[in-house]
Amino acid sequence: MSIVQLTRRQLLVAGTALTMALGAPAFAQTPPGVLVVGQIAEPKALDPAAVTAVNDFRILMNVYDGLVRYKDGTLEVEPALATEWSISEDGTEYTFTLRDGVTFHDGSAFDAEAVKFNFDRMLDENHPFYDTGPFPLSFFFSAIDKVEAVDPKTVKFVLKEPYAPFLSNLAYPTGLIVSPASVEKHGSDFGRNPSGTGPFKFAEWRPNEAVVVEANPDYWDGAPKLQAVVFRPITDASTRTAEMLAGGIDLMVEVPPVALSQFQGETYTLHEQAGPHLWFLILNAKEGPFADKLVRQAANYAINKEAIVNEVLEGTAEVAAGPTPPAFAWAYNENLTPYAYDPDKARELIAEAGADGAELTFYVTEGGSGMLDPVAMGTAIQADLEAVGFDVKIETYEWNTFLGEVNPGLEGKADMAEMAWMTNDPDTLPFLALRSEAFPDKGGFNSGYYSNPEVDALLEKARRATDQEERADLYKQMQEIVHEDAPWVFVANWKQNAVTSDRVEDFQLQPSFFLLLDDVAKN
C-alpha cells in the first residue's frame, strides 16, 4: 500500500539478486589458452595502412606479416613473407623472392600481385582502392617509384633515389601486407574486417569492449600456442592496474610508474625493454642564449638526468647520451657518454658565454605520445636550470596545440621545448630533425634551427649507402658531432614495460615496442 512497504519488497528483490551475484565467483578467472591483453585505447582500425598508433600496431603485428620483420630482440631485419632479396648496385632496385604456399586468412593466395596491390593502394591516387584511406604514414614509402610483379613469386621495387631505411620501413606496421581480396570485398570497411597472413586470424570486434583474434593453425612460421587473444581497451591507467590485480586481464602494457610497486612478488612478472625512443629538449640555436654552443652544453651539464629517470620516472627510462637511442645497437656509438650532472661546469660555461641570468621561455606539454611525464619532468628541468642562474618561464600546452606551436619552429616564441620521438630506423629522427634542409619552412622538424654542414653530409651519405656497416659508421660519426654541438638536451630513453600474470609463459617485449604473441603460452 504505502511506499515503504513497496521498498521493503524491492529491497528483498535487490538483496536476492545481490546474493546471486556474489555466489558467482566467475570474475577472477580468464580461460586457459586465451590471453586477455589490457590495451590503452580502442583501436581505430585493423588496416595497417590506415593507422598510426602503437596501440593499434600491437594488434596488427599479430594478424599480419610484412615482407621482412625485425629479428627477435633487435631492430635488424630478417626474412618474413619474402625469403630473400637483392639490392641493385646503385641502391634503387630491391628484388624480393616471396615465400611459397602462403595464403591469407580469407583463403586467397599471397603472391607478387598482392604485394603490388598493397603499395599501389597507398601511393597511387588513381588506384581503385585509394579511397579506402587516408593513409597517414604512406610517406614511409614515398621513395617508391613503381612496384613490379615480375612473376608470381618475385616482386621488384624501383625507388626514385637510393633510400637505405627502405627495408626497415618494410618491417614497420605500415608495410604489413593485407589481403587484396578482402579489401575488394569490404572496401572502406576493411579496417573492421581485416585479413592478413599472420599467426592470428581476426574473429570479432565488439566496439569499446574487445577485439578477439584466434590462432591460425596453418601459420607458415608454426601455429601459435595460444587459442585466442582478447585485446581489451582500458583507457584509464588506474583501472587497468586494478583489472590486472583483480585477474581480469593477463597482460598489461604501459604500467604507470607509480603502480610498479603493486606488481612485486611471485604472482606477477614485470618486463622491461628499452626501445628506439628519445626524450629531449629542442634548443633554439638561431636566437637568444642557446645560439651559443657553450650555453647549449651548459644546459646539458646543468640538468640532473639521473634524478629525472630515477625519481620522476621511477626507473622506467635510462639516461640518453646522444641523438640515437642505444636500441639501434648496430648504429649506436658506444663511445658516447651522457653529459654528466655538473652544475659548476655549467656555471663556468655560462659565465664564459656571458649568458648569466638569461631569461628562457620553455614550452612544456601536458601529455602526448611518448612524452612520459612531461609536466613533472619540465618542472624538474626548470629547477635545475634556475639553480645555475637562468630565469626559466614555463608555458604549458595541451598536446595538439603544443605540436602546432613547436613544429613550425621556435623562432620568436621560445628558447626550448620538450619533444619525444619513437622511430624504427636510425635515419628517421636526425634526418627529419637535425639537417639544415629540415628547417620547419622546408617541411622538416628541425624546430631549433640546428645547422652543421658536416652532419648534413653524413646523413645524406648514410641514406644512400646500401651496406649496413658503412651506414653504421656514418651514423656513429654523426652522433659524435651532434653530441658535441648539443642542439638538444639529451634526456632519456624510455623503457617500455608490461606486466604478465604467473599463468603467462614465454612472453618477451621487443625493442621495436611491438607486441608479438605467437610464442606465448597461457595455462
Added chain:
Amino acid sequence: MGGYIARRLLSAVPVLLGITVIVFLIMALIPGDPATAILGSYATPENVARINRELGLDEPLWRQYLIWLGNMLQGDFGQSFALNRPVLDEVVERFGATLILAGTAFVLCALLGVIAGTISAANQYGFADKAITFAVLLGISIPSFFLGMMMILLFAVRLRWFPVSGMWPIYGARDAAALFSHLAMPALALAVVATGVIARLSRSALLEVLRQDFIRTARAKGVHERSVIWRHALRAAMVSILPVLGIQAGFVLSGAVYIEIVFQWPGIGRMLVDAILRRDILLVQGGVIVVAACYVFFNIVVDVAQSLLDPRIRT
C-alpha cells in the same frame, strides 16, 4: 495541454540550432586539428595539408558548417576520423550505455533521496533525521570518482565480488545478471551525490508542506500519520521536488563522465573526452548535439510533469 507541449517543443528548435553553431565553432576554433592528432610527431605542414584535404577540412568554415548541418538534417552525422565508423552508430551505442548507467543511478537516487528526505522531515531533529543528515553530508562531500576507485579496490580487487570495469563479461552470457554485476558499482557510485542533494531538498520541501493548514486538517480529522506524510504531504511537496529531480537528472548524466572513465563504462561521456583529445570533430559535434537534445527534452518533460501537478503553471 497539447498546445502547451507543442509550444515547448517548438521553442526547442532555435535552442538546438544555436547549439549546432556553438559546438561547431568551438571545435573549429580550438587549436590543434585532426590531422595533427592523427599524424602526431609526423605532422609536417605537407602531411597535414594532405590529410586535411582528404578529410574535407580545407573547405571554408561556413561551407563546412552548412554541409555538416545539411547532412545531419538528413540523418547523416558523418564518419568518425579516429574510430573509422559512422558517428551515429557510435553515438547511439554509447548513449544507450550511458542511459542504462545514468537511468539506474537516477532511479536509485530519486527513490532513496525522496524516501530519506521524507523520513528525515517526518522525524525532524529525531535520531533518524540526524543519522540521515550525517550520511547525506558524507555522500555529498565524497568526489564520485574517488568513491568509485575505492569501491573498485575493495569490492573488485580485494573481495572479488564484482568485476572491475566494463559493461559486459568478455566471456559468458550477456544476460541481466551479467549486466547487473557490471552495473552495480558504477550506478551506486554515480547515485551517491545526487541522493544526498535530493534528500536535503526533499526534507525542506516536506517540512514546508507539513506546516500548512491542510495537514493540520488531515491530522485533526484523524487520518493516520503515515498516510498524512506519504500521501498528502509528499504529494504536495512533489511540486517543488520534481524540478530538483529534473536538475539532478542532468547532473547524473554529466557526472557519468567521471564514473564512465573510472569504471571504463562504454558510455558517451568517455567517448566525448576521447574524441576531444583526438580532435575527432564530427564525433564531438554529433555527441554533443545528441546530449544537448536530451537535456532540452528532459527539461520539457519536467515542465510538463510539473504543469500536470500544478495547473497554474500552464499558461
